[in-house]
Amino acid sequence: MRTFVGLQMPDAALDALERVQEGLTVGRHVPAENMHLTLAFLDDQPETVLQTLHQVLAEISAPPLQLTFRGLETFGGKLPRVLAAQVRKTPELTHLRDRIRGACRQAGIELPRERFRPHVTLGRFPRHLEAGQVEKIARYLAEASGFRLDCEAESLALYQSTLAPDGARYDVLAEYRLEG
Numbered sequence: 001m002r003t004f005v006g007l008q009m010p011d012a013a014l015d016a017l018e019r020v021q022e023g024l025t026v027g028r029h030v031p032a033e034n035m036h037l038t039l040a041f042l043d044d045q046p047e048t049v050l051q052t053l054h055q056v057l058a059e060i061s062a063p064p065l066q067l068t069f070r071g072l073e074t075f076g077g078k079l080p081r082v083l084a085a086q087v088r089k090t091p092e093l094t095h096l097r098d099r100i101r102g103a104c105r106q107a108g109i110e111l112p113r114e115r116f117r118p119h120v121t122l123g124r125f126p127r128h129l130e131a132g133q134v135e136k137i138a139r140y141l142a143e144a145s146g147f148r149l150d151c152e153a154e155s156l157a158l159y160q161s162t163l164a165p166d167g168a169r170y171d172v173l174a175e176y177r178l179e180g
Contacts, residue, residue: 002044002161003173005057005100006036007065009120013151017085017122020072020147023140024083026133027125034170035120037067037087039100039156042109053107054158054174060103061180062096069149072141073119079129080137084119085147093118100156124167154178 009017014032021029045053068088074080087093097116104111125137158174 001047001050002163003042003050004038004159004161005040005042005104005156006038006159007067007153008155008157008172008175009035009037010151010154013067013069013149016149016151017120020085020144021122023143024123024137025140026129026136027083027123028167029123030121030167034168035122036157036159036170037118037120037153039097040104040111042104042111045109049108050158050173053104053109056103056106057100057156057158057174057176060099060176062099062178063180064178065092065096065153066090067093067149067151067153069120069147069151072122072144072147074137074141076125079125079134081125081127082121083123083125083137084121085149087118087120089116089118096156 014035017035018032069085070088071086073084073086075082075084094116101111155178156176157172159170160173162169162171
């Protein structure tokens with residue numbers, strides 16, 4: 001089962017992120033129900049390993065997390081593939097991510113080393129962008145450069161990711177409140 005662990009976005013943040021998407025006329029918008037901040041991508045895992053991970057994640061105690069969004073960015077180089085809202089990398093966010101990755105290792109999941117660039121994906125672009133589309137994306141980024149949002153994440157979740165031709169669908173397998 002293809003899975004990941006991510007922070008769930010509060011409703012007020014989802015509303016603000018949907019509003020910032022409105023100006024994007026290129027590519028496909030990520031639906032609000034799929035918006036999250038990935039803490040650990042687990043790839044394909046057997047259900048027995050996920051059950052063990054669930055038990056370990058349920059034992060994590062952490063307070064709600066303050067998230068600060070500052071601007072938008074694209075990933076993919078000169079021909080962008082993804083539009084994302086940038087989240088400031090705080091010590092608290094990094095600490096929670098490290099704890100989640102430790103829980104994954106404890107459950108027997110080996111994760112690759114990777115740079116942590118906290119973000120929430122807002123849109124995906126087609127593989128072959130025309131020059132006019134690249135210009136539209138650049139204009140959109142310039143217009144939306146002042147995007148700011150502060151919110152509090154109160155839960156994280158273990159998600160299943162199901163790939164489909166019209167985009168991935170994410171289903172919550174288990175939710176964990178941040179209350180500690």
